[in-house]
Amino acid sequence: MTDFASLVDLDRCTVSPRVFNDQDVYEVELEKIFTRTWLFVGHESQIPEPNDYLTTFMGAEPVLLTRDASGSIRVLLNSCRHRGMRVCRRDHGNAKLFNCPYHGWAYDTGGKLRGVPQLEESYYNELNRDEWGLIEIPRVESFRGLIFANFDAEGESLEEYLGDMAWYLDLIVNRSKNGMIAFPGCHRWRLGGNWKLAAEQFGGDNYHAGALHRSMVEIGLGTQGDFRGKNPWISDFEVKCGNGHGFINFDIDSGEAPPIQAAFFEQIRREAVETLTPEQAKLVLSVQVGTVFPNLSIISFIGFTSVRVWHPCGPKEIRVHSYGLVEHDAPPEVKEITRKMLGLTFSSSGIYEQDDGVAWGDIAEFQGGPVRRKYPFNYQMGRGHGKRMDDKPGLIHPPSTEIGVFGLYEKWREMMAR
Numbered sequence: 001m002t003d004f005a006s007l008v009d010l011d012r013c014t015v016s017p018r019v020f021n022d023q024d025v026y027e028v029e030l031e032k033i034f035t036r037t038w039l040f041v042g043h044e045s046q047i048p049e050p051n052d053y054l055t056t057f058m059g060a061e062p063v064l065l066t067r068d069a070s071g072s073i074r075v076l077l078n079s080c081r082h083r084g085m086r087v088c089r090r091d092h093g094n095a096k097l098f099n100c101p102y103h104g105w106a107y108d109t110g111g112k113l114r115g116v117p118q119l120e121e122s123y124y125n126e127l128n129r130d131e132w133g134l135i136e137i138p139r140v141e142s143f144r145g146l147i148f149a150n151f152d153a154e155g156e157s158l159e160e161y162l163g164d165m166a167w168y169l170d171l172i173v174n175r176s177k178n179g180m181i182a183f184p185g186c187h188r189w190r191l192g193g194n195w196k197l198a199a200e201q202f203g204g205d206n207y208h209a210g211a212l213h214r215s216m217v218e219i220g221l222g223t224q225g226d227f228r229g230k231n232p233w234i235s236d237f238e239v240k241c242g243n244g245h246g247f248i249n250f251d252i253d254s255g256e257a258p259p260i261q262a263a264f265f266e267q268i269r270r271e272a273v274e275t276l277t278p279e280q281a282k283l284v285l286s287v288q289v290g291t292v293f294p295n296l297s298i299i300s301f302i303g304f305t306s307v308r309v310w311h312p313c314g315p316k317e318i319r320v321h322s323y324g325l326v327e328h329d330a331p332p333e334v335k336e337i338t339r340k341m342l343g344l345t346f347s348s349s350g351i352y353e354q355d356d357g358v359a360w361g362d363i364a365e366f367q368g369g370p371v372r373r374k375y376p377f378n379y380q381m382g383r384g385h386g387k388r389m390d391d392k393p394g395l396i397h398p399p400s401t402e403i404g405v406f407g408l409y410e411k412w413r414e415m416m417a418r
């Protein structure tokens with residue numbers, strides 16, 4: 001039996017390659033992490049009407065996020081109680097019933113089993129339909145439109161779980177009066193790599209950007225080569241938020257926005273003064289990148305906000321779900337600029353996305369051998385140099401540092417050793 005705690009060395013700040021490569025690690029993660037914590041499942045604006053639904057995953061389990069006929073949000077296992085086929089294979093839509101394609105059992109958006117072919121002739125009316133509804137995930141809570149669910153019926157609330165991270169998420173999702181909405185649809189693709197490498201990058205690895213994404217600067221799509229900003233501690237910093245969450249804020253110059261977008265940015269700045277604290281309002285519209293442990297990442301800059309979920313799919317494969325958020329009140333032209341920027345940068349066709357995919361896939365393909373796995377990866381950058389500050393929560397350090405990134409593995413270790 002593997003001693004999972006031994007794979008993360010808290011004193012030396014190192015992590016064993018086995019954490020990213022081993023099948024047994026992956027299987028225990030599914031149980032000890034993905035069934036025991038809050039997982040992001042979607043945005044409220046994606047299911048505005050009764051009987052709206054979308055399909056996603058919680059760890060390895062396919063789930064349906066629905067708004068039932070009475071308007072309540074529910075999360076249900078997308079698995080027929082008869083033989084387990086997914087009752088819904090579409091990405092999203094509106095339906096009163098999910099008809100299982102295999103033998104035709106039909107469930108409503110509240111999960112109740114409504115229809116069973118040949119109930120009378122073949123089951124002799126002896127099947128108790130109340131017992132055979134879709135399995136419901138016991139806890140569902142929202143934070144400013146972001147919906148999370150938890151297989152564990154006990155334990156801390158979403159608010160407690162987010163802790164300091166809520167302050168930083170607010171910089172993005174609460175910077176305007178009427179909040180944000182999701183663009184319709186979701187980019188979905190599969191990628192070689194371990195889900196934690198993606199999560200750690202968004203949770204605090206600005207260090208990679210100057211090397212891996214240098215081509216963006218070279219073709220004129222970024223203006224500053226080192227991705228560190230100019231005001232360390234003030235507006236250029238990284239945060240270890242606790243519970244494995246991490247955040248990066250930097251105020252790098254993103255170039256000039258088209259006039260209509262620039263005007264909308266001014267509107268957001270004015271609104272942020274009312275929706276946020278003065279300390280938060282000063283940071284609005286910086287480049288902001290964060291990970292909510294375990295697998296939700298958000299990146300917001302030059303006006304676009306990309307939400308992505310790194311669904312684990314074996315130790316060496318990620319199922320990526322990615323979509324955009326935009327201010328509800330943005331003019332149509334600004335929404336269109338935003339949508340195009342998302343496609344160009346962070347989406348299945350995005351340039352940044354493709355750079356990252358190369359690194360994660362390379363590590364997954366080549367670093368699991370019996371020799372390399374004996375030598376740990378180094379997460380020592382900045383250790384011991386973080387500070388608590390009065391104007392913002394969490395443990396702060398200017399870019400670049402791996403304090404926040406290693407925080408993810410501290411949380412991982414704690415949960416895996418339980």
Ligand code: FES
Pocket residue numbers: 080081082083084085100101102103104105
């Ligand atoms: S598997 Fe769904 S009806 Fe048989």
Ligand SMILES: [Fe+2]
Pocket residue numbers: 201208209212213352356
């Ligand atoms: Fe990247």
